[in-house]
Amino acid sequence: MELPKTYDPQRAEDHWYAVWEERGYFHATVDAGKRPFAIVIPPPNVTGELHMGHALNNTLQDVIIRYHRADGKSACWFPGMDHASIAVHTLIERALAKRELDDLLRDIGFPVPAHTQPLTRRDLGREAFMKLGWAWKEKYDGRIRQQLRVLGCSCDWPRERFTMDEGLSHAVQTVFVRLYEEGLIYRDTRMVNWDVQAQTVLSDLEVENEENVQGELFQFAYPLEDGGELVVATTRPETMLGDTALAVHPDDARYKHLIGKFAVHPFLERRVPIIADGQLVDPAFGTGVVKVTPAHDYNDLATGKRHNLDVISILDFKGNANQNAGPFAGMERFQARRAVKEKLEELGLARGSKPHLMTLPRSQRTGTIVEPMLTTQWFVKMEPLARPAIEKVRDGSIDFIPQEWAKTYFHWMENIQDWCISRQLWWGHRIPVWYRKGQDPMDPRHWHVSTRPPDDAEHWEQDQDVLDTWFSSALWPFSIMDWPAPSAEQKYFYPTAFLSTGPDIIFFWVARMIMMGLHFMGEIPFRTVFFHPIVVDEHGKKMSKTKGNVIDPLTLKDEFGIDALRFTLVAGTAKGKDLRLSHSTVDGNRKFLNKIWNAARFVLSNLKGKAAPPLDQTGPLQLEDRWILSRLQDAVSQVRRALDRYDFNLAAGMVYSFIWRDYCDWYLEWVKPRLYASGTPDAVAQAVLCHVFDQILRLLHPFTPFIAEELWQHFPARAPESVMVAPFPQVQPALADSQAEGQMDRLQALITAIRTLRSELNVPPDRPATVLIRTEEAALEDLVRQHAHIFQSLAHAAQVDIGPQVTRPAQAPRKVLEFAEVFLPLEGVVDIAAERVRLVQELSRVESDLKRALLKLENEEFLRKAPTDVVDKEKRKLAEFQQMAQRLAENLELLGVKI
């Protein structure tokens, strides 16, 4: 039963998770006798690696779910994973190109070519690619699952779902069909963001703008039909191959006479009209002439529509110049740009260039520069969905924490654009639309939109595209509960209680879940959304692979234990602040866990292997017993309050300070004499020690479940059989004892004063001394007399003389408190000069406080306008300061200082 001297996390962590899971502690059922509390996990990408952000987010969810489970609710954490359509595509295609997937390809029976050339998804074909996707998924999804277990996440594993499961796919199709039938899904040809590498469209959100890129504004001249030239400026010279107009401002005197005339395209057989457009053209920018390329620019397309211009696309879907590019056809887009510039130079049409700061749109996944491209896609009309979703956050039905994110949400939702949901990919939910062969695919009369293929399938062709990954994510809170079929889970667990996620996906995911939940369930998907902080390194820099400052959670587990990491993450989760993580902070919390471990050793060694009797069956409580029990009530109430408000850092901080400061530093030290002094340990002290420690383990369990369980199991007569099923502590008002706290405060202040004197004067702590305490308070006198033994054990006071009659020794270190003066008469250790300096400093501090209080109380406005309790408090303070100042002055006089 003897515990080792230090805590070894590895053993406990490897052992307990399996036990908990096997006993079914993570499983929650629909139970009318309990209140529900559900969390749905933000499904990790199936091919992903668990990084620090996951560790944080899942730890926070685990803390909350364990807390509510222990508090008697049917607490269900729904786990699952996301198929991550485009992310998986990118990974697989990259691996195919490097020929890293040959083994997997053989596994699925694909004839792997003998050569070692890069492979693409098109080499495989759709069917083989899907097989490969599933094989990939099977290979990697276990890794995530395992990593969540290592973190201690108490997920209800039998409920695990995958976004491409049959059931969830059915939910996706159902939603698509219903939205289509409601007119909220439509097909349209418009300009979209095109990723030339993945060769698919992207939604606006999947485009990341790289700011302040140094580019150039290139100028060149268009020859005019009637002679002369018009100089334009552009950052993308190659698009001139698709120019179908030159635009000037209608009021621009320089060009007014040219409106309606034509320029001649330098390379292509084309007359380019000169048009007037006040919307497009800012006369002050560049040359005041804009080349118009409707096929490759949003503004130009709008201009083209206003003026009925031709739309000539010059790029294919791979980003190469197409047949419309004349002599440049076949060139890669940037090669074409260089070639066009060279050609213009050659023809003497180049008119120089200027450096130009610009913003480059890049694909979130592939990093490639996104091309605006005119294509046909499926869209969701968002505005009608957004309206009720805005309302539910505005009226407080859904809480955002921190609140500030609501503003971001409103801003986006109120300006919401339609959502492009089709993707030219294979891995994902195929769009449930069939087009009748031989008919116009743009004509809805020849469409079959249904969760099931048409009966005469041979006459139809299904849409080739899949849906945006986030389309299925948006349904997650109810699709995992078997929707559209009815289920007891939906009735019981929906709306879920809590969603924790990163603020980076507020639009991608949170907003869309709210919209879809309201639309299809008629009810919000969750009551609270918690946006966790970004984990940054110790210098406040974002962790990134390229910076090389990434900290791997599993490495930290090996080094410090997962509980230490968990506690660090929770303690660092302050609202609105980044979470700075460093090895040293985790190490600090490892020390905290070791401290708890040793407190347990102490308690255990004093129980002598027997269970302590319950509190109410022992004798009367001592002051310190009443005090620690009272402090416990405060800790329990504050931890609960903090967790209820999702103030994670405050909850962890409270646990930390109660255990270390109150329980270990004061209480354990205080009761030692009761345990050691006489032959038999004091049963009351044992009972209190044990009771409080039992409560500590329960408080600790949501944060650091492994060490909590390991210690729980070491206690004799533990009940119940696991800390996981032990009820979370509740406040017992009867144990709150402000009198005990007040008395302990005074005793502690006196003890601290003696220690300070010793320390400042380098009196060895073990050198016994007589302590003199001068006070006018009779009650304090009694209190101190009763606890003389404590002054002995905690302050090495051989003897304590107390009372109003105590005389101030002239040659003794002294400390002045609000309610007493403490003297430590020790021969040969007094440095009178230093003593004077200290007292003078203290006096000046007190006097400045005194002055401030006096000024306030002399202010008639204050007396008239401030509430009476504030005025009374100020008066009390003034009296205290006056008394302290007087005592200090007297003591100084005794040391020969004239005031």
Next chain:
RNA sequence: GGGCGGUUAGCUCAGUGGAAGAGCAUCUGCUUGACGUGCAGAAGGUCAUAGGUUCAAGUCCUAUACCGCCCACCA
């Protein structure tokens, strides 16, 4: 170009309009029989700046500066 945060001790952060706080780190003592992964004590702050509201401002308001993050199709 808009919007949103943040700025309190060396670091990480609390802080309800009514005496500026904690934990790390630092310094000084301590092999006190749970723990040196520890104990005790100390030092350390014009609460970013400037105005304003108030009897009273770290806290509320307005600007400014710096840092960070979003959103936006300016050639």
